[in-house]
Amino acid sequence: MIKKTHKLVAQLDAIFHPESIAIIGLPRGFKAGKLFLMALLDLKYAGRIYPVHPKAKEIDGLKAYPRIEEIPGTVDLAIILVPHHQALPIVKACAAKGVKGAVLFTAGYKETGTADGRRLEAALTQVAHSSGMRLFGPNCMGLYVPESGLSFFPGLSKKSGPVGFISHSGSLANILGRIAPQKGIYFTSAVSLGNECDISSADMLTYLGNDPKTSVIGAYLESIRNGPYFLEALKKATEKKPVILWKVGLNPEGQKAATSHTGALASQKHIWEAVVRQGGAISVKGFDFLTDALMGFSMLGDGIGDRIAILSGPGGMAVAAAEACGDEGLTLATLSDKTRLQLSDFVPKTGTSLSNPVDVGLTASLEIDIYIRAARVLATDPGVDAVVVIGVGLDRKTNELYTESMIQAHEEFGKPFIIVNIPGFDSDLAHQFCQAGIPFFETTERAMAIYAMVRRYQSFRQKRA
Amino acid sequence: MNIIEKAVSKGKTTLSEYESKQVLSAYQIPVTQEFLVYNENDLINAAKRIGYPLVLKGCDAKIAHKTEKNLVRTAIDSEKNAITAFNNIQNSMTGNNAAVIVQEMIEGRRELVAGMIRDHQFGPSVMFGIGGIFTEIFNDVTFRIAPLSRQDALEMMDEIRGNRILDAFRGMTAVDREQLSDILIHIGQIGIENKMICEIDINPIIISKGRGIVVDAMIVLESS
Numbered sequence: 001m002i003k004k005t006h007k008l009v010a011q012l013d014a015i016f017h018p019e020s021i022a023i024i025g026l027p028r029g030f031k032a033g034k035l036f037l038m039a040l041l042d043l044k045y046a047g048r049i050y051p052v053h054p055k056a057k058e059i060d061g062l063k064a065y066p067r068i069e070e071i072p073g074t075v076d077l078a079i080i081l082v083p084h085h086q087a088l089p090i091v092k093a094c095a096a097k098g099v100k101g102a103v104l105f106t107a108g109y110k111e112t113g114t115a116d117g118r119r120l121e122a123a124l125t126q127v128a129h130s131s132g133m134r135l136f137g138p139n140c141m142g143l144y145v146p147e148s149g150l151s152f153f154p155g156l157s158k159k160s161g162p163v164g165f166i167s168h169s170g171s172l173a174n175i176l177g178r179i180a181p182q183k184g185i186y187f188t189s190a191v192s193l194g195n196e197c198d199i200s201s202a203d204m205l206t207y208l209g210n211d212p213k214t215s216v217i218g219a220y221l222e223s224i225r226n227g228p229y230f231l232e233a234l235k236k237a238t239e240k241k242p243v244i245l246w247k248v249g250l251n252p253e254g255q256k257a258a259t260s261h262t263g264a265l266a267s268q269k270h271i272w273e274a275v276v277r278q279g280g281a282i283s284v285k286g287f288d289f290l291t292d293a294l295m296g297f298s299m300l301g302d303g304i305g306d307r308i309a310i311l312s313g314p315g316g317m318a319v320a321a322a323e324a325c326g327d328e329g330l331t332l333a334t335l336s337d338k339t340r341l342q343l344s345d346f347v348p349k350t351g352t353s354l355s356n357p358v359d360v361g362l363t364a365s366l367e368i369d370i371y372i373r374a375a376r377v378l379a380t381d382p383g384v385d386a387v388v389v390i391g392v393g394l395d396r397k398t399n400e401l402y403t404e405s406m407i408q409a410h411e412e413f414g415k416p417f418i419i420v421n422i423p424g425f426d427s428d429l430a431h432q433f434c435q436a437g438i439p440f441f442e443t444t445e446r447a448m449a450i451y452a453m454v455r456r457y458q459s460f461r462q463k464r465a
Numbered sequence: 466m467n468i469i470e471k472a473v474s475k476g477k478t479t480l481s482e483y484e485s486k487q488v489l490s491a492y493q494i495p496v497t498q499e500f501l502v503y504n505e506n507d508l509i510n511a512a513k514r515i516g517y518p519l520v521l522k523g524c525d526a527k528i529a530h531k532t533e534k535n536l537v538r539t540a541i542d543s544e545k546n547a548i549t550a551f552n553n554i555q556n557s558m559t560g561n562n563a564a565v566i567v568q569e570m571i572e573g574r575r576e577l578v579a580g581m582i583r584d585h586q587f588g589p590s591v592m593f594g595i596g597g598i599f600t601e602i603f604n605d606v607t608f609r610i611a612p613l614s615r616q617d618a619l620e621m622m623d624e625i626r627g628n629r630i631l632d633a634f635r636g637m638t639a640v641d642r643e644q645l646s647d648i649l650i651h652i653g654q655i656g657i658e659n660k661m662i663c664e665i666d667i668n669p670i671i672i673s674k675g676r677g678i679v680v681d682a683m684i685v686l687e688s689s
Binding site for chain 1 (some may be wrong): 592601609610
């Protein structure tokens with residue numbers, strides 16, 4: 001098992017860091033397939049790129065080859081864009097050439113539900129197993145590895161980060177990749193797996209679990225190919241790092257008729273919950289929740305405490321935040337006398353509250369300094385583990401000052417700061433918070449849910465250790 | 466196992482309550498003391514060995530809902546009543562030689578459910594939850610993929626909404642969670658070791674003096 005893991009990790013490492021790439025079936029004109037070349041050029045891929053085209057001598061200034069066999073030197077990665085009925089001989093030729101991994105973009109296999117599609121896919125699997133060349137897909141976008149300059153779509157970030165992402169949907173991986181920088185989420189790699197004729201989500205969990213640069217794993221999953229292997233890989237990965245799973249297809253419908261009560265009660269949701277719990281994973285539902293979780297786990301490090309201080313201008317949001325804090329099993333920090341005394345120096349006397357949740361009132365929107373000083377006082381209190389700030393200034397200028405000062409306070413005190421949006425706050429400033437490693441949430445409920453999630457994973461790991 | 470192979474070879478798709486409990490018993494899962502009887506003589510002997518009060522049930526793998534079919538008599542306290550109940554049950558069943566289970570009556574107000582299904586992706590999965598006739602209404606159950614660790618089994622008991630039913634309550638003693646977790650772990654083992662079993666229903670497990678004992682069970686076989 002350990003030997004098998006080592007081999008898989010080494011194989012994928014080589015494919016994720018290729019020295020040369022062949023794009024087979026790269027179109028001459030501006031067609032969908034061209035995006036794969038544009039993506040590599042966009043990320044300034046530094047290795048050799050070999051277009052393979054039956055007729056073209058050159059595509060976009062790159063020398064083209066009629067067949068992969070005719071490429072001089074080695075090819076580490078092949079991106080195969082030819083129609084499905086032409087794929088098999090090309091995959092075989094790649095294997096013969098010693099290609100380490102191939103991405104099969106084209107659809108038209110098992111997902112069609114036809115016998116032909118299934119047969120063709122089985123033949124691909126057979127080539128992978130007998131040759132040792134690993135296959136991604138078919139019906140997938142392939143790999144985004146910013147540190148290698150690998151990408152499946154133009155416009156993705158060149159910056160690397162701690163998140164490894166696994167997706168059964170290419171477009172979802174792409175959309176996540178595009179909005180991720182706004183939330184301060186950056187990737188070691190993101191992989192679109194398609195039909196998984198060879199490399200599966202469990203393989204990727206194993207790889208990312210062992211990758212020292214990945215510290216958070218996320219996945220969007222549609223179906224699990226080999227349940228026991230998946231659970232085993234999940235258990236191993238969550239021993240080392242958080243794994244956030246968004247699984248679709250858990251509807252109560254489609255339940256087969258069962259003879260027993262147990263069968264009638266066993267929904268797919270129940271079984272998936274069992275997998276999540278036994279595997280030590282974190283389950284999320286929906287794109288927003290997924291991105292918030294990836295953001296939270298990327299930014300909130302190990303060893304965060306459960307005593308929360310809430311700082312808010314709007315009184316209603318202060319109360320709601322306190323309730324969300326309790327709902328998620330977190331504690332409202334008890335503020336020290338010194339803290340309250342310091343707050344009373346500058347927080348207006350009426351329409352405010354100096355006990356947690358600290359309500360600085362409406363004046364704070366006009367005198368943004370009240371927010372800033374209050375946040376600093378709260379961060380100084382040794383009984384406070386994290387500061388949640390729900391604030392907004394009256395205009396752009398005060399919001400800029402608010403943002404800068406909170407970022408500075410966060411850096412100075414080294415405690416988690418969590419910022420919650422008040423509608424009207426500038427979205428580019430929200431991005432600035434995320435860039436500075438401070439999670440910015442749309443709602444206080446979401447903020448507390450994610451914070452509690454990170455806490456739960458911490459205690460899970462302590463228990464397992 | 467012999468019982469399973471025999472049933473499969475006869476083309477049966479379910480094991481009777483009696484057979485099902487023999488399978489459970491072979492995996493150290495505590496079940497009610499019981500005998501299968503076909504006539505009054507055997508009935509009286511069985512009753513003497515178990516002692517009153519007794520439960521009598523018609524036993525046929527084809528009959529899934531014994532209570533609804535009026536094939537269950539409980540709290541039988543004398544030989545006379547036992548004979549009446551036996552004849553009533555046999556008359557309600559097809560064939561004169563129908564089998565009747567003579568069973569010790571377990572006293573206990575807390576009823577739990579356990580089971581196993583073979584998930585097509587993850588394999589044998591063990592269920593635990595609130596049992597009794599309202600199991601499907603409460604739908605307060607949780608699952609784990611087999612094999613179960615001790616921790617898995619103990620976590621299942623915390624996970625159900627009605628988990629306080631396992632604590633000391635109104636003069637009832639706290640449930641022995643270790644013993645219950647043994648049951649769940651062993652159910653998983655049955656699933657792993659017997660590929661021909663596709664579903665197991667154990668309902669109820671009655672808590673008696675803090676320990677769980679299987680009062681009714683059904684095993685569904687793979688129809689090959």
